[in-house]
Every structure is written in C-alpha cells, then in structure tokens.
Amino acid sequence: MIEILQYPFMLRALIACLLIGGLASYLSCFIVQRRMSFLGSGLAHSCLGGVALALWLDVEPLLLVSLFSVFVSLAISWTTQNTQLEQDTSIGIFFSMATAMGIIFLSLRTQYTGDATTYLFGSILSVQNSDLYFAGGFCLLLILLFPMWSRWAYAGFDRDLAQADRICVKRDDYMLHFVLALAVVLCLKVLGIILLAAFLVIPGASARMISKTFTSMTLKSIVIGILSSVGGLYLSYIYDLPSGATIILVQSAIFIVIALTMRLRRSN
Amino acid sequence: MKEAPAIESYAISLRMQNRSILESIDLSIPLNRFLSIVGPNGAGKSMLIKIILGLVTPSSGKILILGQRPQALIPCDVGYVPQRKAFDPRFPAKTEELILSGKTHRWPFFIRSEQKDEVRAALSRLQSEHLYGKSVHELSGGELQRVFLARAFIEARKILILDEPAAGIDTFGESDLYKILEDYRETTKALVILVTHDLEVALHHSSDVLLINKKQIAFGNPDETLSQDNIHRAFGHSMHEHHGGHHLYD
Numbered sequence: 001m002i003e004i005l006q007y008p009f010m011l012r013a014l015i016a017c018l019l020i021g022g023l024a025s026y027l028s029c030f031i032v033q034r035r036m037s038f039l040g041s042g043l044a045h046s047c048l049g050g051v052a053l054a055l056w057l058d059v060e061p062l063l064l065v066s067l068f069s070v071f072v073s074l075a076i077s078w079t080t081q082n083t084q085l086e087q088d089t090s091i092g093i094f095f096s097m098a099t100a101m102g103i104i105f106l107s108l109r110t111q112y113t114g115d116a117t118t119y120l121f122g123s124i125l126s127v128q129n130s131d132l133y134f135a136g137g138f139c140l141l142l143i144l145l146f147p148m149w150s151r152w153a154y155a156g157f158d159r160d161l162a163q164a165d166r167i168c169v170k171r172d173d174y175m176l177h178f179v180l181a182l183a184v185v186l187c188l189k190v191l192g193i194i195l196l197a198a199f200l201v202i203p204g205a206s207a208r209m210i211s212k213t214f215t216s217m218t219l220k221s222i223v224i225g226i227l228s229s230v231g232g233l234y235l236s237y238i239y240d241l242p243s244g245a246t247i248i249l250v251q252s253a254i255f256i257v258i259a260l261t262m263r264l265r266r267s268n
Numbered sequence: 269m270k271e272a273p274a275i276e277s278y279a280i281s282l283r284m285q286n287r288s289i290l291e292s293i294d295l296s297i298p299l300n301r302f303l304s305i306v307g308p309n310g311a312g313k314s315m316l317i318k319i320i321l322g323l324v325t326p327s328s329g330k331i332l333i334l335g336q337r338p339q340a341l342i343p344c345d346v347g348y349v350p351q352r353k354a355f356d357p358r359f360p361a362k363t364e365e366l367i368l369s370g371k372t373h374r375w376p377f378f379i380r381s382e383q384k385d386e387v388r389a390a391l392s393r394l395q396s397e398h399l400y401g402k403s404v405h406e407l408s409g410g411e412l413q414r415v416f417l418a419r420a421f422i423e424a425r426k427i428l429i430l431d432e433p434a435a436g437i438d439t440f441g442e443s444d445l446y447k448i449l450e451d452y453r454e455t456t457k458a459l460v461i462l463v464t465h466d467l468e469v470a471l472h473h474s475s476d477v478l479l480i481n482k483k484q485i486a487f488g489n490p491d492e493t494l495s496q497d498n499i500h501r502a503f504g505h506s507m508h509e510h511h512g513g514h515h516l517y518d
C-alpha cells in the first residue's frame with residue numbers, strides 16, 4: 001500500500017477518502033434516522049446546475065456548486081416548514097429545477113462538455129489541493145458543530161419532546177440542511193452525482209442494524225465510512241476500476257453482510 | 269404573605285384555522301397543589317397543556333408560568349409526561365438515555381457514572397430499576413409510561429404535567445401511580461397537573477379541578493367544580509353514568 005502513496009494524486013485521493021468517508025458517514029446517521037435519503041439524492045442532482053453554470057462561465061466549480069447546493073437545500077427546508085407540502089414533494093420540485101437549469105447551461109456551452117462526466121460518475125484523479133482544503137475546513141466546521149449532535153439526535157427521537165425542552169428544532173433543521181448541502185458538494189468529485197446518495201445512506205443504514213444506541217450508531221457509521229472508502233480506493237487502484245463505484249460496491253457488500261448476519265442471528 | 273401563583277392565566281383563548289379550540293380560560297393556582305384538568309375528548313385539554321409548556325401561543329389573553337411567559341421558562345422547572353408517546357420507533361435508544369434527557373435537555377452522547385446513579389434513583393422511585401439498560405422499543409405500554417415518569421422525576425420540578433398518565437398503565441396499577449404523584453408533590457412542593465377524563469380520579473386525588481369543554485365550565489375545589497350541573501354542562505351526562513369503572517369517553 002505504501003508505494004501507492006508515492007504518487008501525489010494517490011496521496012490526495014487517500015486524504016480525500018479519509019475525510020469524506022468520515023464526514024459523510026457521520027451525517028449519514030441523521031439522514032437515515034430522519035428518512036432523508038431522497039434529500040441526498042436531490043441535492044446531488046441539483047449540483048449539476050452549479051457544475052454546468054461553472055463550466056459555461058469557465059470558472060472553478062467549487063464555489064458555484066456550493067451556492068447551488070446550499071440554496072436548494074435551504075429552499076427545500078423552507079418549503080417543508082412553511083407550506084402544507086411534505087419534504088419529498090419539495091425535494092422533487094427543487095432538484096428538478098436545478099437539474100433543468102444544469103441541462104440548459106450545458107446546452108449553452110459551445111465547447112466540449114466532457115468535464116461534466118467527471119461530476120456525473122466521479123473521478124478520484126480530479127481531486128485537487130483546493131478540494132482537500134475545502135474538506136479540511138468542513139471537517140473543522142463539523143467538529144465545532146459537534147454539540148449539535150445532541151440536539152439533532154434529540155429532535156430526531158421526538159420532535160415535540162425536544163421542543164418542550166426549548167430546542168429550536170426549526171433552526172436546527174436549517175443548520176442540518178446547510179451542512180448536508182456542503183457535504184454533498186464535498187463528495188461530488190470522488191463519488192459523482194449518481195452514486196453520491198448511496199454514500200450518504202449506506203454507512204448509517206449498516207450501522208443502524210448493529211447498534212442499540214444512537215451514539216454507537218454514529219461511531220460505527222464513521223468506522224464503516226472510513227474503512228469502506230479507503231478499502232474501495234485501494235481495490236480500485238489494484239484492479240484499475242473507477243474509484244467511486246468501487247467504494248459504493250464495498251459499502252454495499254458491508255451492508256449486505258450485516259443484513260444477512262443479523263437475519264441469521266435472529267432466526268437462530 | 270400570599271403565595272405567588274405557579275400558573276396564572278387571564279382569559280386565554282386559542283383559535284386554529286378559524287376554529288375555536290379554547291375560550292377564556294381563567295386560572296390561578298399556587299405551587300404544592302394537585303390540579304386535575306377534566307373534560308371530554310376534544311375539549312382542548314392537551315392544547316391547554318401545550319400553551320402552558322410554551323409550545324403553542326394563545327390567540328388572546330395572557331398566561332404566566334412561575335411569573336414568566338411560558339417561552340421564557342427554564343426547561344428543568346417543568347416536567348412533562350406526554351400522553352401519546354410519539355417518538356420515532358426507529359431511533360436506537362435505551363431507557364437510561366431517555367430518562368437522562370429529562371435532566372440534560374439534550375440527547376446524551378455518553379453517560380457518566382454519577383448520571384447512571386441518578387437514572388437508577390429516578391427508576392427506583394417507581395420500583396422499576398429492572399428497566400435500566402433496556403431498549404426503549406422492547407418496552408410494554410406500562411413500562412414505557414414508567415420510563416417517561418422516571419424522566420420527569422429525575423429532577424425536582426416546580427411543575428409536573430401528566431397528560432392522561434393512567435392510559436396504558438397495566439402491571440403498575442393506577443392507585444400506585446396516584447400515590448407516587450402525591451408523594452412527589454409532598455417532597456418537592458411542586459404543582460402537579462393531571463390531565464384526565466376520569467371524574468373519579470379528579471374527585472379523589474386532586475386539590476383543585478379545572479373543568480373545560482372548549483370553554484371553562486368551572487374551576488375550584490373538586491366537590492364544587494364537579495357538581496352534577498357542571499358535569500352535565502361539560503360532558504352532556506350526569507356523573508352517575510360514570511360509576512362502575514366504565515369510561516364513556518375512552
């Protein structure tokens with residue numbers, strides 16, 4: 001494994017996998033617990049709008065994609081809180097809107113739009129130093145926001161009870177949507193728009209099956225997220241496979257093994 | 269010296285989507301009392317609780333809890349046992365985490381050993397130490413009710429609110445529950461508020477009764493408040509129909 005790291009792009013890829021594997025799987029617990037997996041998918045697709053706009057304007061996509069993702073995420077949260085609509089309805093509307101904008105922007109671009117496929121399927125080779133700084137900054141943000149774990153978890157357990165204990169659940173929801181939007185952008189280059197949603201769901205879902213408390217679910221999810229990302233990256237290098245897809249397949253294998261083991265245990 | 273009221277309300281009314289939920293509720297009650305809020309289903313009892321908890325703001329009128337707006341209350345002053353246990357059944361939770369949340373007002377990430385002792389002490393008040401360490405989802409209705417009671421008991425509250433606490437109490441025994449609540453009031457000098465549609469319970473266990481059916485029918489000592497005439501106005505039937513343990517409004 002050590003010799004792989006002689007290549008700077010692989011070293012960057014490994015750091016990226018460690019960071020996004022840990023961060024995404026931490027948030028994955030809240031996504032699974034609050035049944036928000038469609039939100040991950042919706043936010044990932046809405047990134048296409050930002051990517052296409054950046055390609056059209058020929059600027060670095062990170063900022064524009066972040067803006068798009070955060071805007072769509074907060075718009076979904078606002079619509080859910082201020083109308084009679086369910087969250088899945090508002091996700092459906094806003095993600096289609098952002099994707100449609102993406103398609104229009106792509107059509108406006110006269111040059112080759114091959115870069116867009118990087119964002120559709122992900123490419124570990126495209127990870128640059130700026131992406132790592134972004135990931136590091138986001139990691140720091142989530143560490144600073146760690147006290148929110150107790151509030152998000154409480155509202156996830158029982159919203160009314162949390163509210164009776166003076167937790168401002170609406171404001172906390174916006175905060176969760178905001179960090180999720182940034183997490184989606186963070187994972188975009190490695191996983192790609194299409195596979196990203198699974199990356200935000202599988203670690204939490206796997207951990208849920210083997211946890212009796214939310215604390216242990218969070219810790220196990222992070223371990224699963226990091227191990228599967230690094231393991232997937234290693235396998236993709238050895239067998240010359242696309243890294244994003246390999247990571248998701250490793251996660252899926254972990255999920256299936258846990259699900260079957262738990263089923264067998266219960267029937268014994 | 270006159271005692272400051274724990275709850276004081278002046279003509280509070282609540283309208284939601286153009287429907288009247290509560291009308292002119294006037295209430296004044298000090299600490300160290302046992303108040304029963306009585307009325308038929310849909311009388312607005314649970315909504316009144318939500319107003320006291322600061323979760324719902326009345327459309328008009330004024331309410332002060334311990335001399336403050338309900339929203340300004342410190343959460344540790346008020347213990348609350350909801351009627352419907354509306355927690356997410358998929359959330360992995362153990363009894364000790366749920367009970368401790370009544371004190372920390374956050375979901376605990378880990379539990380220190382002195383906190384474990386506090387949880388055990390709260391459970392032992394209800395003779396339910398064996399529930400420690402169980403998954404919340406494995407509990408029966410009665411066990412769950414005891415865990416929620418322990419959650420309310422983990423701190424000395426000034427006001428303890430229980431919404432239909434006898435519902436789902438099976439192995440525990442209803443009379444034990446009222447004895448425990450009475451003991452709790454005596455030791456903590458708290459105002460205990462019981463929401464119920466059971467007239468017998470209100471008559472025998474409370475120091476004060478508030479009888480409502482959207483409007484305030486009567487408020488005061490149990491005997492006068494629960495007069496035949498008042499009960500008829502609230503429930504539309506007389507108290508005799510209620511004897512024999514059969515609950516018309518279950």
